[in-house]
Amino acid sequence: MKDSKQLLSQVEQEIARSQKTSTTAAGPSDSSQNHGERAPSSELIDAINQVFALFRINYHNQYHSAFGDVTTLNQAKRLWVESLQRFSPDAILRGAKKAIEESEYLPTLHKMIGFCQGSPALHGLPDVHSAYIEACQAPSPKAEFNWSHPAVYHAGKLSDWYFLNSNIERVAFPVFRDHYRTLCDRVVRGETLPPPEIKRLPEKTETPLSKDENLERLASLRKDLGL
Structure with missing residues (x-):
């Protein structure tokens, strides 16, 4: 051999x-030419x-x-x-x-x-109903929650957090399920989903100018513009 x-x-x-x-x-092939x-x-x-x-x-x-x-x-x-x-x-x-x-x-x-x-489990993906419960029960801010998988967060975000929390499961679950399954398909095909984006406050904040400082800046601006 x-x-x-x-x-x-x-x-x-x-x-x-x-x-x-x-x-x-x-x-x-025709399909390649046409599409x-x-x-x-x-x-x-x-x-x-x-x-x-x-x-x-x-x-x-x-x-x-x-x-x-x-x-x-x-x-x-x-x-x-x-x-x-x-x-x-x-x-x-x-x-x-x-x-x-x-x-x-x-x-x-x-x-x-x-x-x-x-199987989704091999990729660390929870089953769809467990993912739905996790999305509904996660506290705010959502991005800072310790998600079992980014797909759960993104499915919740696409479904709209308010929609999930303000509707009964019979209404909300099918919407979440469809988004989650689409995301799971992407994961099992080898795609890596981005983690939730956590928005941080700027480290430095500008102190508002006083009235005199604002007048001084305005005068300087007028001078530069020849007004």
């Missing part, structure tokens, strides 16, 4: 050939290359059964590049390793997306 470096090199050559063929022979989708980065392509190499080593017979010819293999690579570009390259590689550790079967693209996302 070839070693991993040889396999990785071969996979890289295969995907490079497939991309060259699709660009020169068929041209850009202006950005081309996949070299880091993303490298991550997909490594994923296929790892799967080839770990799921040898299943891999060759699923990708028995070059055409099928290249089509699969293009599909995975397109579908997984929402994730960072690191998240994709972590997902592949997780798939190898937890599944004895070659993962489908759908399962691979799940492995890349991981």
Whole structure:
């Protein structure tokens, strides 16, 4: 059996050939032309290359059964590049390793997306109802509260603190839930949310000028302006 470096090199050559063929022979896809989708980065392509190499080593017979010819293999690579570009390259590689550790079967693209996302708990995200309770009960100033995760704070802020505190759960929870889930999706895709911005009072405050000082400044200004 070839070693991993040889396999990785071969996979890289295969995907490079497939991309060259699709660009020169068929041209850009209709979706790329119509919607202006950005081309996949070299880091993303490298991550997909490594994923296929790892799967080839770990799921040898299943891999060759699923990708028995070059055409099928290249089509699969293009599909995975397109579908997984929402994730960072690191998240994709972590997902592949997780798939190898937890599944004895070659993962489908759908399962691979799940492995890349991981569970919210793995990212330190509380479940949605616990997050809602935390947002409703957090004291003011909200930015200074010790939040379990920045996503809870941002979901509360987007929902409007007054709205959360002045409406019953049946009304307020769906609004918070939608914002929180959107933020959770961003986190599991590898995005780091900013911490709450704490506004501090300026260290120095100017002492108001006296009446005489104001008159003196006004006279100086008139002199400079030639009035």
